[in-house]
Amino acid sequence: MANVGFIGLGVMGAPMALNILKGGHSLSVFDLNPDAVQRLVEAGATACASPKEVGAASEIVVTMLPEPQHVHGAILGKDGVAEGLREGGIVIEMSTIDPQTSQTIGDDLRKRGMNLVDSPVGKTSEHAVTGTLTLMIGGEPDAITKVEPILDCMGNEKYYCGGPGMGHAMKITNNVLATTIMVANTEALALGLKCGLTLEMMQQVMRNTMAWNSQFSTAMPKKGFVGDDSPGFAIRLAAKDVRLACELEEKIGIEPRIGRAGLAALQAAIDAGYGDRDTARLMFMLEEKLGVEARQKPAMAKAS
Ligand code: NAD
Numbered sequence: 001m002a003n004v005g006f007i008g009l010g011v012m013g014a015p016m017a018l019n020i021l022k023g024g025h026s027l028s029v030f031d032l033n034p035d036a037v038q039r040l041v042e043a044g045a046t047a048c049a050s051p052k053e054v055g056a057a058s059e060i061v062v063t064m065l066p067e068p069q070h071v072h073g074a075i076l077g078k079d080g081v082a083e084g085l086r087e088g089g090i091v092i093e094m095s096t097i098d099p100q101t102s103q104t105i106g107d108d109l110r111k112r113g114m115n116l117v118d119s120p121v122g123k124t125s126e127h128a129v130t131g132t133l134t135l136m137i138g139g140e141p142d143a144i145t146k147v148e149p150i151l152d153c154m155g156n157e158k159y160y161c162g163g164p165g166m167g168h169a170m171k172i173t174n175n176v177l178a179t180t181i182m183v184a185n186t187e188a189l190a191l192g193l194k195c196g197l198t199l200e201m202m203q204q205v206m207r208n209t210m211a212w213n214s215q216f217s218t219a220m221p222k223k224g225f226v227g228d229d230s231p232g233f234a235i236r237l238a239a240k241d242v243r244l245a246c247e248l249e250e251k252i253g254i255e256p257r258i259g260r261a262g263l264a265a266l267q268a269a270i271d272a273g274y275g276d277r278d279t280a281r282l283m284f285m286l287e288e289k290l291g292v293e294a295r296q297k298p299a300m301a302k303a304s
Contacts, residue, residue, distance in 0.1 A: 001025050004150055005058035007051050007074050007081070008095065009036035011231055012121065013064035015128040016094070016154045018043055020062070022131075023153035028057040051075070055084025060150055062092045067240055068101040075105050075116075087113035092147050094154075096120050096175060096237070098244045099138075099165035106139070106164040115143040118164065119151055120171035124219065125232060132156045136174070138167035176245035179238045179279070180262035181213050185220070186283045187265075193292035199225070200296075224280035225296035232278030239266035239275075 001024050006017040009031040017040055021027050027045040030053070031037050037047050048054045051074045054061055061081050065071050075081045075091055085091070091109060093102060093116055106116035122134035133155035137144060140163070151158065161170040188211070192202045206212050223232055242263045246256035265282060274281045283294055 002060055002150065003028070003058050005029070005048070005054035005061035005081070006040075006045075006064070007031065007054055007061065008064035008066075008070075009033070009040055010064070010066075011125045011234070012128045013062075014039065015125065016062070016064060016121075016133070017045065019128075019131045019153045020150060021045060023149070025150065025153070028054050030054045050079040050084075051077075051081045052079040052084035055081035055089065056086075058085065058089065060090050060092060060147055061085060062094055062150070065095045066237060067095075068097040068244070071095050071097050072101060072105060076108055082109060082112060082114065085114055090115045090117060090143050090147055092116075092150065093118050093168075094121055096171050096241050096244075097168055098172060098248060099169040100248075102138075102168040103165040115140060116164065117143050117147050118167035119147075119155075120167055121155065122171070122174060126222075128154070135159065136161050136167040136170040138162055138169070139164050172241065172245050172248060175238075175241040176249075176256075176259050176262075178215075179242050179266075180258050182215055182219070182238075182279055183262045183265045183282065185213070185215055186224075186286060189283065189294050190286035190290055190292065193287075193294060194290045199294050220280075220283075221296060223278055224283040225294060227284075227295060229274075229278040229280040229284060231276060232280065234276050235266055235269045235279055235281060236275035238279050239263060239270060242266065 004020050004025045005028045007030045009017055021044050028048050029037055029040045029045045030048045030051055041047050063071055063074055065074060102118045109116045117139035119135045119137045127133045131154055134157045135151055135155035136159050138161050161167050242259050246259040249256040269282055287293055
């Protein structure tokens with residue numbers, strides 16, 4: 001059993017940390033939010049006063065933070081993990097950040113005799129609770145092997161995407177597509193509803209055409225179609241993912257036409273004060289504007 005640290009105990013991080021505890025490992029935690037720390041302490045974790053303290057208490061530290069600058073600060077900043085972690089220590093970076101930041105942090109850690117494995121996650125907060133996340137892993141093979149027992153506490157589907165940063169490259173690629181599909185679903189359903197079609201009719205027809213995508217049967221029935229926009233996946237985080245993808249696309253020489261359109265829809269929701277709500281709020285905004293309602297009858301609301 002290992003001494004593990006965990007930084008970032010939010011919607012995703014808290015259940016992931018709990019699953020490491022359930023796996024029998026000892027856990028030291030840090031979050032800016034004292035309530036989030038307290039909940040983990042009640043479950044058996046030890047509270048730390050800084051990421052440095054987490055590093056000093058751990059062989060392996062997991063970071064699950066909102067944005068690249070938070071991850072960079074928590075690992076390499078003042079009182080960061082790197083100041084406390086001993087040589088041979090490994091950080092598992094599981095947030096959604098750009099591959100370049102991931103590689104920069106990893107290079108710095110390796111110069112100090114430490115290592116970084118990137119393993120951002122796919123699926124939802126429900127899967128974080130059940131330890132069934134999809135893990136997109138990048139890094140040096142030896143380091144990956146060492147952290148595997150910790151990864152296994154959080155996910156049940158592992159993809160080895162390549163060297164350092166390749167897990168984050170995979171995640172950003174996944175999320176620009178998943179998020180823009182979500183925006184497109186919302187727009188198309190609003191159009192159909194305003195034309196007078198029912199949700200059931202659109203689903204029945206589209207299930208057999210190329211319009212169908214898994215969000216109609218997974219995320220939407222559990223959130224938007226039952227009127228729930230509690231986070232879930234917050235709009236501010238979805239916007240961050242698409243923004244990171246657009247920046248990377250521009251750098252690579254791709255014009256991010258679809259990404260920019262998705263980002264504009266998410267930004268409008270943030271400007272309206274909904275940044276902390278689930279992405280389901282995008283549908284509700286169109287419903288309110290158009291005077292329509294995309295609610296599924298309870299019997300049909302089950303994900304298939
Ligand atoms: P969240 O906002 O719910 O949680 C983030 C946590 O980090 C909060 O508890 C916050 O207090 C803490 N925090 C912020 N800055 C900090 C700092 N500098 N030091 C210490 N703690 C700090 O976010 P989340 O939904 O748990 O997502 C975390 C990451 O996982 C994000 O990068 C997100 O894009 C990604 N992700 C989220 C989902 C999802 O469905 N929510 C799914 C896959 C990936």
